Amino acid sequence: MDKRPKILLADDDPDVLDMYREILAQLPSHPEIHTASSGSRAIAMLEAEPFQLLICDLKMPKMDGLQVLAIVRRKYPQLRTVALTAEVDEQFRSRAYALGADLFWYKPATEQETKMFLECLESLLGRETEGGFRGMQSKSLVDIIQLECISQSSSVLRITNGSLTGKIWIQNGEVVDAEATDLRGEAAFQRILSWKAGNFEMLPAEPSRPRTVFKSYNALLLESAQAFDESRGSMTAEGAPQPASSPLAVLSRLQGVEFVLSMKSGQGGYQVARGLENPERVATWARQNLERFRALGDRLGAGPLEKIEGFGPQRHVALACQNDTEFCVGWQHSLTPEQVGESMRKLLALWAS
Amino acid sequence: MGLLNLFAKPAPTLLRLPSGSFTVDRDGRVLTGTLPSGFPAGLIKDIARQVRATFSEAAAAQLPLAELIINYPSLKIAARELRGGAIVFLSPKAPSSPMRQS
Numbered sequence: 439m440d441k442r443p444k445i446l447l448a449d450d451d452p453d454v455l456d457m458y459r460e461i462l463a464q465l466p467s468h469p470e471i472h473t474a475s476s477g478s479r480a481i482a483m484l485e486a487e488p489f490q491l492l493i494c495d496l497k498m499p500k501m502d503g504l505q506v507l508a509i510v511r512r513k514y515p516q517l518r519t520v521a522l523t524a525e526v527d528e529q530f531r532s533r534a535y536a537l538g539a540d541l542f543w544y545k546p547a548t549e550q551e552t553k554m555f556l557e558c559l560e561s562l563l564g565r566e567t568e569g570g571f572r573g574m575q576s577k578s579l580v581d582i583i584q585l586e587c588i589s590q591s592s593s594v595l596r597i598t599n600g601s602l603t604g605k606i607w608i609q610n611g612e613v614v615d616a617e618a619t620d621l622r623g624e625a626a627f628q629r630i631l632s633w634k635a636g637n638f639e640m641l642p643a644e645p646s647r648p649r650t651v652f653k654s655y656n657a658l659l660l661e662s663a664q665a666f667d668e669s670r671g672s673m674t675a676e677g678a679p680q681p682a683s684s685p686l687a688v689l690s691r692l693q694g695v696e697f698v699l700s701m702k703s704g705q706g707g708y709q710v711a712r713g714l715e716n717p718e719r720v721a722t723w724a725r726q727n728l729e730r731f732r733a734l735g736d737r738l739g740a741g742p743l744e745k746i747e748g749f750g751p752q753r754h755v756a757l758a759c760q761n762d763t764e765f766c767v768g769w770q771h772s773l774t775p776e777q778v779g780e781s782m783r784k785l786l787a788l789w790a791s
Numbered sequence: 792m793g794l795l796n797l798f799a800k801p802a803p804t805l806l807r808l809p810s811g812s813f814t815v816d817r818d819g820r821v822l823t824g825t826l827p828s829g830f831p832a833g834l835i836k837d838i839a840r841q842v843r844a845t846f847s848e849a850a851a852a853q854l855p856l857a858e859l860i861i862n863y864p865s866l867k868i869a870a871r872e873l874r875g876g877a878i879v880f881l882s883p884k885a886p887s888s889p890m891r892q893s
Binding site for chain 2: 450496497498499502503504523525527529530532533536537715716719720722723726730731734735737738739740741743744745746747748749750751752753755768
């Protein structure tokens with residue numbers, strides 16, 4: 439890559455900006471370094487031109503670093519972000535990672551720490567930004583599994599895709615077990631492989647894990663590829679699923695569902711399954727609520743909205759987003775809050791599959 | 792030194808997510824609360840406003856609700872409707888270890 443990467447550095451202290459400008463100039467990739475003296479200025483600069491990396495101080499007046507990260511993660515999902523702070527508090531570390539920061543770093547105080555900081559930044563700048571699984575951007579999940587198996591490694595891959603979580607156990611280069619939502623073994627493995635993107639984490643091996651998968655990893659990956667081809671074959675020329683499959687109708691058959699209403703994020707209109715007397719009104723209410731609590735989450739620096747659950751005398755309602763689709767689901771009043779939570783998870787998993 | 796401090800800009804502070812509860816009446820007035828005093832009153836009013844609006848608009852959409860739970864990775868907001876007002880509970884959550892490898 440002959441183009442110099444661009445780094446945006448946001449901090450309210452001009453002395454710190456000057457100091458970090460000098461430190462960052464030592465990076466081997468010789469990046470272009472731009473500075474912003476406030477969170478709002480950083481957002482404005484990101485809107486004006488593309489950057490590869492944002493380094494953001496957490497403690498800033500008016501718009502703090504957590505608020506900046508919340509906005510950035512939503513508006514610029516491909517931008518690498520580093521939260522930098524002198525505030526030693528685990529809550530802020532957790533919240534920064536929950537907001538999608540790639541790196542959380544206490545302001546380096548020694549030469550050794552500065553060196554490590556620069557190495558991490560260089561590594562972040564070196565990663566490809568297109569698609570794939572966060573954590574190893576240039577690789578697909580298939581690549582990651584192949585790498586683990588070819589190198590005869592033993593590890594546990596934990597993969598998350600929105601609200602869905604799956605695990606793949608690899609022992610001495612063989613896939614021995616998998617788990618995804620309510621599935622286990624090969625079915626779970628195929629389900630995880632059907633996820634197009636997500637995050638992954640490499641956990642220590644669990645040699646005592648009972649084996650449920652006995653096929654070779656090559657056979658498993660081949661079957662996944664075939665399943666993927668078949669699913670593509672069932673799409674219409676425009677890429678939309680054929681009406682016969684009616685995925686929303688499938689969701690509405692889940693136990694306890696009173697109605698399912700789906701809406702495309704950022705677009706008007708809705709699709710409804712099962713009887714709702716006033717779908718337009720409910721869709722408007724659902725949209726307003728998702729929007730208002732997303733904005734509230736940004737103001738609080740609490741991270742992206744996960745879900746909203748409402749419990750009423752006639753029915754319960756849950757709102758959540760899966761990829762680019764927003765759902766408003768009515769649940770029978772007889773369900774407990776725990777059952778609503780669990781059923782909503784299943785519904786989203788079903789949609790994702 | 793003391794005199795100089797008079798003109799010094801107040802240092803920005805990072806907002807900690809609080810644990811506690813507060814009640815708000817039907818007119819949006821915050822009545823009682825156990826939230827830390829350092830948590831901005833403006834944000835408490837903001838939460839109260841959003842929660843009350845959700846309850847009232849749900850009733851208008853023929854989806855009357857008595858309880859509301861809003862989940863974020865770092866915070867859970869639970870609210871119970873109280874005759875036009877609400878009691879709101881805030882509980883910070885500790886997210887699991889970061890998912891991204893660096």
